[in-house]
Amino acid sequence: xxxxxxxxxxxxxxxxxxxxxxxxxxxxxxxxxxxxxxxxxxxxxxxxxxxxxxxxxxxxxxxxxxxxxxxxxxxxxxxxxxxxxxxxxxxxxxxxxxxxxxxxxxxxxxxxxxxxxxxxxxxxxxxxxxxxxxxxxxxxxxxxxxxxxxxxxxxxxxxxxxxxxxxxxxxxxxxxxxxxxxxxxxxxxxxxxxxxxxxxxxxxxxxxxxxxxxxxxxxxxxxxxxxxxxxxxxxxxxxxxxxxxxxxx
Amino acid sequence: xxxxxxxxxxxxxxxxxxxxxxxxxxxxxxxxxxxxxxxxxxxxxxxxxxxxxxxxxxxxxxxxxxxxxxxxxxxxxxxxxxxxxxxxxxxxxxxxxxxxxxxxxxxxxxxxxxxxxxxxxxxxxxxxxxxxxxxxxxxxxxxxxxxxxxxxxxxxxxxxxxxxxxxxxxxxxxxxxxxxxxxxxxxxxxxxxxxxxxxxxxxxxxxxxxxxxxxxxxxxxxxxxxxxxxxxxxxxxxxxxxxxxxxxxxxxxxxxxxxxxxxxxxxxxxxxxxxxxxxxxxxxxxxxxxxxxxxxxxxxxxxxxxxxxxxxxxxxxxxxxxxxxxxxxxxxxxxxxxxxxxxxxxxxxxxxxxxxxxxxx
Numbered sequence: 001x002x003x004x005x006x007x008x009x010x011x012x013x014x015x016x017x018x019x020x021x022x023x024x025x026x027x028x029x030x031x032x033x034x035x036x037x038x039x040x041x042x043x044x045x046x047x048x049x050x051x052x053x054x055x056x057x058x059x060x061x062x063x064x065x066x067x068x069x070x071x072x073x074x075x076x077x078x079x080x081x082x083x084x085x086x087x088x089x090x091x092x093x094x095x096x097x098x099x100x101x102x103x104x105x106x107x108x109x110x111x112x113x114x115x116x117x118x119x120x121x122x123x124x125x126x127x128x129x130x131x132x133x134x135x136x137x138x139x140x141x142x143x144x145x146x147x148x149x150x151x152x153x154x155x156x157x158x159x160x161x162x163x164x165x166x167x168x169x170x171x172x173x174x175x176x177x178x179x180x181x182x183x184x185x186x187x188x189x190x191x192x193x194x195x196x197x198x199x200x201x202x203x204x205x206x207x208x209x210x211x212x213x214x215x216x217x218x219x220x221x222x223x224x225x226x227x228x229x230x231x232x233x234x235x236x237x238x239x240x241x242x243x244x245x246x247x248x249x
Numbered sequence: 250x251x252x253x254x255x256x257x258x259x260x261x262x263x264x265x266x267x268x269x270x271x272x273x274x275x276x277x278x279x280x281x282x283x284x285x286x287x288x289x290x291x292x293x294x295x296x297x298x299x300x301x302x303x304x305x306x307x308x309x310x311x312x313x314x315x316x317x318x319x320x321x322x323x324x325x326x327x328x329x330x331x332x333x334x335x336x337x338x339x340x341x342x343x344x345x346x347x348x349x350x351x352x353x354x355x356x357x358x359x360x361x362x363x364x365x366x367x368x369x370x371x372x373x374x375x376x377x378x379x380x381x382x383x384x385x386x387x388x389x390x391x392x393x394x395x396x397x398x399x400x401x402x403x404x405x406x407x408x409x410x411x412x413x414x415x416x417x418x419x420x421x422x423x424x425x426x427x428x429x430x431x432x433x434x435x436x437x438x439x440x441x442x443x444x445x446x447x448x449x450x451x452x453x454x455x456x457x458x459x460x461x462x463x464x465x466x467x468x469x470x471x472x473x474x475x476x477x478x479x480x481x482x483x484x485x486x487x488x489x490x491x492x493x494x495x496x497x498x499x500x501x502x503x504x505x506x507x508x509x510x511x512x513x514x515x516x517x518x519x520x521x522x523x524x525x526x527x528x529x530x531x532x533x534x535x536x537x538x539x540x541x542x543x544x545x546x547x548x549x550x551x552x553x554x555x556x557x558x559x560x561x562x563x564x565x566x567x568x569x570x571x572x573x574x575x576x577x578x579x580x581x582x583x584x585x586x587x588x589x590x591x592x593x594x595x596x597x598x599x600x601x602x603x604x605x606x607x608x609x610x
Contacts, residue, residue: 103488
């Protein structure tokens, strides 16, 4: 069953279309990778799905309800069901890691006892193996730690869908691989739905169940990762299999 | 015979190496030659070339119809073909611009429309902030605990040294510049009235407002703009937090609390500056100065000065927040927004001060 269903979604900025007429689904409890070359509009699509950029036309459903950008209640519902890991982490620099992870709890449930906040934050940090760095500030964290800290913040209220914007960018292959393991663990343990924007082929190969490939302002491929090999589309073959269509000849 | 000779094109055999330095030399030669009839550029010897060679060929074809390029070898020809393919397409012809006064008025109208839209967004934000502040005072949620005190520390404690120093100097300056004129009329004693009235009603509110615009407003814009660029504002939104409330309400509360303290302090040091000058110039004792001053100023003057400064403080914070939260995604915009924020704040302060002048005098 699809937790997100997009219909004829056209997105962009102030009259400039970035992606046109996208129709696709994001299955529940699985990892969907949004792939494409740099500048193809992957992050723009993620912003629209995360409630940050209204579509120019078309619509999408989240957990059975159509997201209406003009309705504050609709956006609040969407925000209450998602967590987002931003490309640079986007931890608030003025707050310690502990306070960053505690922020969504404090904002959503201001009257929750401090002991419970502490337990939830510690559990979140332990999940990403950062329990010992709770008191550090974002400036004191490495790139990988920042990403993991941001992931802990995205997960702390147990969202139904976690959007990850280029989780591997700027990370070395080992840290990147550890982050992929973490995403797989989240899916396996909590049945979480993850939407990962990336162009890292290794990462896609390891984590993706389903792939949305974007190119030239549209959706070039939408399907199971396992079906990629059978695709005859030259761009799909070049992108994923690093083969020209001439290679087969 | 001479006509036939003139029609035969000159030939320039280009060197084996034709990279940027050689291309520049050839271009210099062409410039000196002027329009001296047809010319053939012979590329047969050219073996070493780069993108400047390709750009040269492209330039010659576009600008010198009298010049013909011949003998482009295999590699050079392929590179030339690929360069021509990669060259940007000719821009689409723009619709003919209106001439004379029409063009001027259209450009002016466009600018006015942009400013009007911006003003509309600013007023909408001001309305939102009043609403968020009201909701916060009622519900006490949506703002990070303790943030108001952090901001108060920054706006109040960190600002008081500069406020004291500048307002003391303003008090001294206004006293010195008026003392001479007053002496001419034998009206020395009125220096106390002048300094007291000017400081309480006008100079302290205006100067504190301008200092806040430069120190607090610029810092708020730079911080919020950086947060926007680094996606921290987006992160707040997807956490279900309203950034305009989370980030602005503590700052508005802090400025509302900090301004009375700063104004009181500024009034005292400003008048102190006047007392020092009066003592040194006229030998007027501090007691005599204050006794005379209170005959022309009272608590109402202090109160209006305070109200004006609080309004200036709000204008600074909302203006700074408006600029900080409206930036795009590039770091360059942070600097631009910060500059614009200071200009906007100072403009707002002066406009509001002018409106107050109509109401109060």
